[in-house]
Amino acid sequence: MGSQITLADVAERAGVSLATASRVVNGSERVVGKRFRERVLAAAAELGYTANAFAQAVARGRSDVVGLVVADIQDPYFSVIAAAALTVVEPHGELMLGTTLHRPEQELRYVTTMRARQVRGIVLVGSRTTDTGHTKRLAEAIAEFVSGGGRVAVIGQDKLGADTVLPQNRSGARELASALTGLGHRSFAVLGGPKNLLTARDRVDGFVDGLAKRGRRAEVVVHSEFVRDGGYRAMNELLDRPRRPGCVFAVNDVMAIGAMAAARDRGLRVPEDIAIAGFDDIPSLRDLAPTLTTVRLPLEEMGRKAASLVLDDAREGGRKRVVRIKGEVVLRDSTRR
DNA sequence: ATCATATCCACATGTCACGA
DNA sequence: TCGTGACATGTGGATATGAT
Known part of the structure; x- marks a missing residue:
């Protein structure tokens, strides 16, 4: 950083004023003539000049x-x-x-x-x-x-x-619960993400609320990290329990992906043995096998x-x-x- | 020691004078 | 009239300098 090439160097090399050089490099409203313009651009190229963005920000005030x-x-x-x-x-x-x-x-x-x-x-x-x-x-x-x-x-x-x-995490999860009960699912568990994360909490609450409206309840809520491995771990913890739920809601898609992997590792088929749903609709879901039910956010x-x-x-x-x-x-x- | 003022950085931009 | 250069001013903040 010893000696940076400045606009003044370019102006001197091109034999023009600082103002003219500035107008060329930043494309100001005032048009610089073609000959001068080319001289400045050539000098800038020869010297390897790049504008100092910090100085520009100061001068422009933004x-x-x-x-x-x-x-x-x-x-x-x-x-x-x-x-x-x-x-x-x-x-x-x-x-x-x-x-x-x-x-x-x-x-x-x-x-x-x-x-x-x-x-x-x-x-x-x-x-x-x-x-x-x-x-x-x-x-x-x-x-x-x-x-x-x-x-x-x-x-x-x-x-x-x-x-x-x-x-709208809460209403999205509520509608998901409603749709899943509508499909005929009867017993539910939730992979709930971290307890301190409001997004995770809102989705759990919305889902539980939606189930309640249909006379159902979540039998278990297992909390874990909000990432793929968290879903994997939580699903294993869930499957270690004596009673296996018919349908699992993971509060985001990457957790659902982890949950699917955990189910597969235990020889369970999705959705025949256990149904899984996520939240977000990340793009890769469409290519997942099976494709994942979710709540789509744009x-x-x-x-x-x-x-x-x-x-x-x-x-x-x-x-x-x-x-x-x-x-x-x-x-x-x-x-x- | 504390405070106020000056200077510097690299640039943008407006005004005005000037040559063609 | 057009395009330019010279010049002045301003930009935020760090640092240096001077004054008290």
């Missing part, structure tokens, strides 16, 4: 970087959302990615460092937790960032005082929407915006009777 914080990029739920958000951000700037690896306290660290790096906005993807202390600290950090001109959008529960894309739309909320100028009256996203039950082979 940065083009949007931060995106997810729990785990290997989880299709997050990668689909991230890819969709990127399509919205890309024409305007760049994406800075942060991964919490399911450690909520890392969210706070990312908000702080992204703010220090002058990002224009931050998209936080992931469930809130029951840790009200952390939620409060995060909300405060977001408020400080926003008061400094930053923008924040959240995909998850509406608890941070920011624009929010809010999946993940790409959610990612695009969250990115738009961060980039839009319009935030009418300073009121935060909450976009509710409805889940849609998709019945596939894994719960067939």
